[in-house]
Amino acid sequence: xxxxxxxxxxxxxxxxxxxxxxxxxxxxxxxxxxxxxxxxxxxxxxxxxxxxxxxxxxxxxxxxxxxxxxxxxxxxxxxxxxxxxxxxxxxxxxxxxxxxxxxxxxxxxxxxxxxxxxxxxxxxxxxxxxxxxxxxxxxxxxxxxxxxxxxxxxxxxxxxxxxxxxxxxxxxxxxxxxxxxxxxxxxxxxxxxxxxxxxxxxxxxxxxxxxxxxxx
Amino acid sequence: xxxxxxxxxxxxxxxxxxxxxxxxxxxxxxxxxxxxxxxxxxxxxxxxxxxxxxxxxxxxxxxxxxxxxxxxxxxxxxxxxxxxxxxxxxxxxxxxxxxxxxxxxxxxxxxxxxxxxxxxxxxxxxxxxxxxxxxxxxxxxxxxxxxxxxxxxxxxxxxxxxxxxxxxxxxxxxxxxxxxxxxxxxxxxxxxxxxxxxxxxxxx
Numbered sequence: 001x002x003x004x005x006x007x008x009x010x011x012x013x014x015x016x017x018x019x020x021x022x023x024x025x026x027x028x029x030x031x032x033x034x035x036x037x038x039x040x041x042x043x044x045x046x047x048x049x050x051x052x053x054x055x056x057x058x059x060x061x062x063x064x065x066x067x068x069x070x071x072x073x074x075x076x077x078x079x080x081x082x083x084x085x086x087x088x089x090x091x092x093x094x095x096x097x098x099x100x101x102x103x104x105x106x107x108x109x110x111x112x113x114x115x116x117x118x119x120x121x122x123x124x125x126x127x128x129x130x131x132x133x134x135x136x137x138x139x140x141x142x143x144x145x146x147x148x149x150x151x152x153x154x155x156x157x158x159x160x161x162x163x164x165x166x167x168x169x170x171x172x173x174x175x176x177x178x179x180x181x182x183x184x185x186x187x188x189x190x191x192x193x194x195x196x197x198x199x200x201x202x203x204x205x206x207x208x209x210x211x212x213x214x215x216x
Numbered sequence: 217x218x219x220x221x222x223x224x225x226x227x228x229x230x231x232x233x234x235x236x237x238x239x240x241x242x243x244x245x246x247x248x249x250x251x252x253x254x255x256x257x258x259x260x261x262x263x264x265x266x267x268x269x270x271x272x273x274x275x276x277x278x279x280x281x282x283x284x285x286x287x288x289x290x291x292x293x294x295x296x297x298x299x300x301x302x303x304x305x306x307x308x309x310x311x312x313x314x315x316x317x318x319x320x321x322x323x324x325x326x327x328x329x330x331x332x333x334x335x336x337x338x339x340x341x342x343x344x345x346x347x348x349x350x351x352x353x354x355x356x357x358x359x360x361x362x363x364x365x366x367x368x369x370x371x372x373x374x375x376x377x378x379x380x381x382x383x384x385x386x387x388x389x390x391x392x393x394x395x396x397x398x399x400x401x402x403x404x405x406x407x408x409x410x411x412x413x414x415x416x417x418x419x420x
Binding site for chain 1: 225226228230231232233234235236237238239240241242243244245246247248249250251252253254255256258259260263264290293294297298299300301304305307322323324325329330333334336337338340341342343344345346347349350351352353355358359368369370371372373374375376377378
């Protein structure tokens with residue numbers, strides 16, 4: 001979808017504002033949101049749920065507000081909880097109730113595993129159509145769902161830099177409820193002068209794309 | 217382990233929404249207080265750019281490790297015990313006298329958490345994400361980094377499952393330094409590619 005999240009090459013956002021000695025979490029609730037997200041599963045559409053926040057809200061809220069909105073929508077759409085359950089819990093908390101506690105050594109072990117080295121599954125897919133050095137053209141498509149091909153590449157010529165072992169294409173995974181369609185994917189090199197018309201700019205942009213993202 | 221969060225009255229809308237989400241998931245048995253605490257504590261105390269800096273310093277002093285880092289960064293990270301979510305696939309890209317690398321995620325804010333920690337707000341913000349692919353020299357200039365003309369800039373947009381880390385060049389005049397001292401020179405920004413290590417500069 002052509003949402004506000006697809007920022008590459010857009011202009012008018014001003015200087016990069018930095019913060020010295022930035023902490024991992026600026027507020028305790030940000031840490032909770034991070035911890036909840038990494039230790040639970042509320043559905044397969046994490047990014048697609050952020051992208052549907054609406055452009056104005058997306059651009060005027062923080063990273064962890066994006067996560068919060070995503071988990072709320074993702075959980076409701078996946079049937080994990082309802083909007084009403086969230087609202088009722090919020091009303092109870094606002095009325096003075098504490099967040100309940102639950103302790104589960106198995107959940108702690110699972111959380112630990114997620115943040116330490118672990119084996120990844122391998123996926124079977126048709127052999128890759130392209131090899132390093134091949135020229136490709138990015139398809140001019142604008143699908144309505146989640147899309148991992150940045151809009152700034154549409155129609156652009158590129159060169160395959162490397163080929164990766166198949167992985168489920170996330171466009172389908174996030175849009176279609178976690179459906180896994182493994183596909184070859186690639187790192188593709190683009191010349192900046194093939195993407196934008198800025199005088200004097202000459203650099204290389206490398207982007208990871210699935211086979212779906214190229215013209216037939 | 218502290219559970220003081222449970223006894224602090226939510227004040228802002230974000231705090232209230234977070235507390236509601238945690239409450240619903242706890243009541244359904246889908247999340248546990250201690251698992252959330254485990255993640256929060258790990259990202260506050262264990263997982264951060266010091267991890268990546270140790271890998272860079274090792275690569276500077278050990279050519280065999282450098283080779284492993286450049287060919288299989290996931291395995292090279294696992295040698296230090298680093299890995300997991302958002303680090304299942306990592307590629308290390310090497311700065312040379314001819315090439316300067318910089319990483320971004322224009323669509324979201326993808327970042328190699330196990331070795332760099334939580335990305336800074338500027339990395340996740342629209343100005344950096346929109347501009348660094350299009351005008352990297354102007355952005356690097358704002359960071360105080362002047363990449364000599366003739367050096368090719370490569371911007372890596374982490375749009376799929378691969379996360380990136382930059383292997384900066386070892387600065388001159390560091391021949392006598394220990395691996396730990398070298399790691400002190402390697403800031404988070406050096407591994408994103410918006411800075412380069414300098415002798416006498418403390419790692420941010």
